[in-house]
Amino acid sequence: MSTHSHDEAAGTSRIGRPLETTVAALALRLARAVGPRLGNPVLDRLSQVFARRHPRAAEALAELPASTVLVDPVDLPSGLLLRLGPGGLRLRLCDAVDASADAVVRGRFGALLDLAAGRIDGDALFFRRDLTIAGDTALVVALRNALDGEDIDLLIEIDAAAGPIGRFGPEARRHAARLAETLGGLRSALLRPEARRLDALERRVARVESREP
Amino acid sequence: MSAPQLTLGPLLFNWPLAAWRDFYARIADEAPVDTVHLGEIVCSKRAPFFADHLPDVIERLTAAGKRVLLSTPILVTTDKERAAVRDLLAMEGVAFEANDTGALLHLAGRPHAVGPYVNVYNEGTLAWLAARGATSVTLPAELPESSVRAIAAAAAPLGVAVEVQVFGRIPLAISARCYHARSHGLHKDGCQFVCGEDADGLPVDTLDGEPFLAVNGLQTLSRRYLTLAGRLDALRSLGVSRFRLSPHTVNMVEVARLFRAVLDGTLSGADADARVAERVGEAGITNGFLLDRPGADWVGTVHP
Amino acid sequence: MAHFELICPAGTPAALRAAVDAGADAVYCGFRDATNARNFPGLNFSVREMAEGIAYAHGRGCKLFIAINTYPTAGSPGPWHQAVDQAASLGADAVILADFGLLDYAARRHPRLKLHLSVQASAANADAVTLYRDVFGVRRVVLPRVLTVPDIARLTAETGVETEVFVFGGLCPMAEGRCSLSSYATGQSPNRQGVCSPASHVRYEPRGATLVSRLGDFTINRFEDGEAAGYPTLCKGRFVARGQASYLFEEPTSLNAIALLPELKAAGVRALKIEGRQRGKAYIAAVVGAYRQALDSFDRTGRAEVPQLADVIEGRRDTTGAYTRGWR
Numbered sequence: 001m002s003t004h005s006h007d008e009a010a011g012t013s014r015i016g017r018p019l020e021t022t023v024a025a026l027a028l029r030l031a032r033a034v035g036p037r038l039g040n041p042v043l044d045r046l047s048q049v050f051a052r053r054h055p056r057a058a059e060a061l062a063e064l065p066a067s068t069v070l071v072d073p074v075d076l077p078s079g080l081l082l083r084l085g086p087g088g089l090r091l092r093l094c095d096a097v098d099a100s101a102d103a104v105v106r107g108r109f110g111a112l113l114d115l116a117a118g119r120i121d122g123d124a125l126f127f128r129r130d131l132t133i134a135g136d137t138a139l140v141v142a143l144r145n146a147l148d149g150e151d152i153d154l155l156i157e158i159d160a161a162a163g164p165i166g167r168f169g170p171e172a173r174r175h176a177a178r179l180a181e182t183l184g185g186l187r188s189a190l191l192r193p194e195a196r197r198l199d200a201l202e203r204r205v206a207r208v209e210s211r212e213p
Numbered sequence: 214m215s216a217p218q219l220t221l222g223p224l225l226f227n228w229p230l231a232a233w234r235d236f237y238a239r240i241a242d243e244a245p246v247d248t249v250h251l252g253e254i255v256c257s258k259r260a261p262f263f264a265d266h267l268p269d270v271i272e273r274l275t276a277a278g279k280r281v282l283l284s285t286p287i288l289v290t291t292d293k294e295r296a297a298v299r300d301l302l303a304m305e306g307v308a309f310e311a312n313d314t315g316a317l318l319h320l321a322g323r324p325h326a327v328g329p330y331v332n333v334y335n336e337g338t339l340a341w342l343a344a345r346g347a348t349s350v351t352l353p354a355e356l357p358e359s360s361v362r363a364i365a366a367a368a369a370p371l372g373v374a375v376e377v378q379v380f381g382r383i384p385l386a387i388s389a390r391c392y393h394a395r396s397h398g399l400h401k402d403g404c405q406f407v408c409g410e411d412a413d414g415l416p417v418d419t420l421d422g423e424p425f426l427a428v429n430g431l432q433t434l435s436r437r438y439l440t441l442a443g444r445l446d447a448l449r450s451l452g453v454s455r456f457r458l459s460p461h462t463v464n465m466v467e468v469a470r471l472f473r474a475v476l477d478g479t480l481s482g483a484d485a486d487a488r489v490a491e492r493v494g495e496a497g498i499t500n501g502f503l504l505d506r507p508g509a510d511w512v513g514t515v516h517p
Numbered sequence: 518m519a520h521f522e523l524i525c526p527a528g529t530p531a532a533l534r535a536a537v538d539a540g541a542d543a544v545y546c547g548f549r550d551a552t553n554a555r556n557f558p559g560l561n562f563s564v565r566e567m568a569e570g571i572a573y574a575h576g577r578g579c580k581l582f583i584a585i586n587t588y589p590t591a592g593s594p595g596p597w598h599q600a601v602d603q604a605a606s607l608g609a610d611a612v613i614l615a616d617f618g619l620l621d622y623a624a625r626r627h628p629r630l631k632l633h634l635s636v637q638a639s640a641a642n643a644d645a646v647t648l649y650r651d652v653f654g655v656r657r658v659v660l661p662r663v664l665t666v667p668d669i670a671r672l673t674a675e676t677g678v679e680t681e682v683f684v685f686g687g688l689c690p691m692a693e694g695r696c697s698l699s700s701y702a703t704g705q706s707p708n709r710q711g712v713c714s715p716a717s718h719v720r721y722e723p724r725g726a727t728l729v730s731r732l733g734d735f736t737i738n739r740f741e742d743g744e745a746a747g748y749p750t751l752c753k754g755r756f757v758a759r760g761q762a763s764y765l766f767e768e769p770t771s772l773n774a775i776a777l778l779p780e781l782k783a784a785g786v787r788a789l790k791i792e793g794r795q796r797g798k799a800y801i802a803a804v805v806g807a808y809r810q811a812l813d814s815f816d817r818t819g820r821a822e823v824p825q826l827a828d829v830i831e832g833r834r835d836t837t838g839a840y841t842r843g844w845r
Contacts, residue, residue: 335589341621355701388692389839502701
């Protein structure tokens with residue numbers, strides 16, 4: 001009964017989940033490809049959206065001591081560094097191999113997203129050894145508990161954060177039209193999940209990746 | 214403040230009958246303790262071996278001027294065990310120490326001691342127990358000094374004496390499952406009394422080979438020996454008047470003399486702790502709980 | 518005879534909604550401080566969240582119990598008294614208490630507040646339960662996980678107090694509320710701080726392909742590559758005794774007593790409790806849903822059908838624990 005009923009319990013359709021994983025992975029790849037100058041504002045927007053939509057969790061994370069948690073999807077090239085504590089949640093892309101953090105959570109990207117969205121129990125992942133934890137265990141537990149207390153829908157969060165590129169300020173706007181197009185593609189993929197569109201999007205992200213940021 | 218007293222807690226381990234009798238004879242004759250607790254409190258399966266000899270030992274100790282208390286079992290689950298507690302509490306001419314809530318039911322309204330296995334964590338519980346006839350409480354091992362202070366302050370006006378264990382392995386847990394039997398691949402039923410093989414408990418190490426715990430049948434104890442000789446003055450100033458020594462195979466007469474000497478001011482606490490550390494050897498010593506640290510810690514000048 | 522009442526854990530408002538929606542008859546939770554025995558970072562309820570939780574549960578015919586089941590700190594009982602007062606004024610259906618002093622306070626101050634005895638009080642026999650019943654008016658006792666089903670049957674019949682037993686989740690092999698193993702290694706205990714083997718003192722160290730778990734200064738387990746892991750609680754650790762490394766106290770395993778429903782019914786048990794206020798809402802939804810289904814089917818057929826919950830449980834193995842005598 002496990003995976004299936006977990007999905008149903010959290011109200012995510014069986015189609016929605018692989019889509020979400022693909023889109024989120026593409027978003028991460030895109031953010032990496034465009035470099036910090038453009039990627040960081042997007043990630044900051046994501047934190048702001050999170051704080052607005054989930055004040056309980058945001059407050060809990062802000063109450064923690066200033067600290068960092070590295071989320072390392074083993075099947076993706078970059079990791080995500082979460083800054084916690086006073087000032088609230090802040091996200092940064094990082095090179096998972098080089099990054100130093102107070103705690104590290106490592107697992108397949110899909111499993112990490114399941115965990116973030118509360119679709120699967122972190123303890124269960126850990127028991128199955130699908131998740132490894134290093135460093136400050138209390139920090140990871142606090143993060144997990146804060147996120148699990150929310151009804152998080154990553155598609156909506158990403159959609160809200162990715163928004164029209166015009167909102168990103170002059171520096172971002174100077175970037176290639178191709179990027180705007182790609183972000184737009186991400187958004188449409190969220191709205192109309194079709195395999196064809198995802199493939200096209202994937203190709204587009206790959207083109208951005210191949211360009212010097 | 215009343216004169217400080219030394220108490221010998223109940224023997225926790227399964228010693229052969231002869232060793233058990235010799236031990237209490239020696240305590241009666243030589244150990245400078247005021248009170249001695251008797252009674253099998255860990256495993257009801259062991260009790261029948263000693264029951265017939267209990268009156269003799271009580272008499273011997275009483276004749277030597279010791280106050281004798283019978284301690285009730287820590288964990289009582291079966292009707293047979295309940296009946297045994299009721300029988301024990303029916304004995305005349307002796308005082309009792311309750312170690313579970315069931316015993317408290319039977320002792321209500323008459324003077325009794327409350328043992329360290331009853332959770333007395335605060336002054337509210339202490340006052341409630343006092344109102345039901347408790348005249349002394351021995352505090353749970355994990356309480357820090359700040360708790361001891363607050364409880365002792367509340368105990369004084371109620372006329373309740375506060376006691377603290379100051380020597381011996383620390384009782385950490387009790388279970389319905391026998392870990393001694395389990396370590397031998399046996400069950401509790403059909404245990405073959407393998408707990409009798411380890412007079413101070415079965416040593417338990419971590420996977421790294423570090424000494425950690427000691428198993429005594431259903432009970433789990435610290436591997437390290439608690440020694441609070443260096444803290445006796447502090448405890449007395451908090452209002453603690455009784456100090457409990459928990460029996461082991463080390464020379465308990467010597468241990469009692471060490472602690473008595475510290476109470477009398479003829480030996481420094483640090484010196485007494487050092488002597489204890491020598492006697493218990495590689496098992497090590499601890500005083501962490503009282504100092505609000507992990508119970509396994511030792512804080513002091515003496516090397517553990 | 519009445520149906521079993523299904524009592525479900527909630528560590529967050531989201532988990533509470535998941536439990537209620539999945540068919541809990543009652544949810545138990547705690548305030549966000551040391552007054553409850555699952556005082557983990559990021560968990561539990563503010564007063565406002567508790568009020569909302571009660572409204573959500575009551576609106577769907579579900580009860581809410583508040584666990585205030587640590588032992589008040591000597592010299593500062595204020596937070597515990599306040600928690601009891603708040604539970605009463607919020608309209609909780611019961612408070613779950615362990616400490617004599619706190620029971621005394623609650624019984625005097627709030628004579629209409631229903632008192633349940635926490636498993637942390639370790640009332641393991643009829644005499645103990647009788648005392649809590651007669652002195653404090655305790656209506657229900659959560660029994661320690663050290664009793665056999667026949668023990669439970671006799672206790673229930675003799676005392677007439679409602680009995681609630683754990684049927685699923687983490688399994689304490691030790692008598693609850695009487696265990697200082699955690700504080701021996703970390704300085705923090707279930708009774709005082711409401712934590713057992715706290716995450717702040719747990720470290721996982723990869724050593725090659727093996728994973729070593731440490732609690733405080735002590736190594737408590739080592740998992741080979743691919744071997745199912747357990748909670749880093751001391752009693753589920755692997756230790757060496759008599760020259761042999763083994764799970765000396767308990768395997769990393771989870772209690773599942775669903776196969777014993779007929780026996781528990783015959784024993785007169787009133788309520789079945791699921792452990793896991795520290796678990797995620799996915800776990801709550803899965804386990805509560807499975808138990809709801811099993812209980813409904815049991816009501817119809819008198820038979821217990823065992824659902825597959827292997828994916829969510831510790832060590833991916835389960836046990837009926839002390840309820841069957843062989844465990845001892």
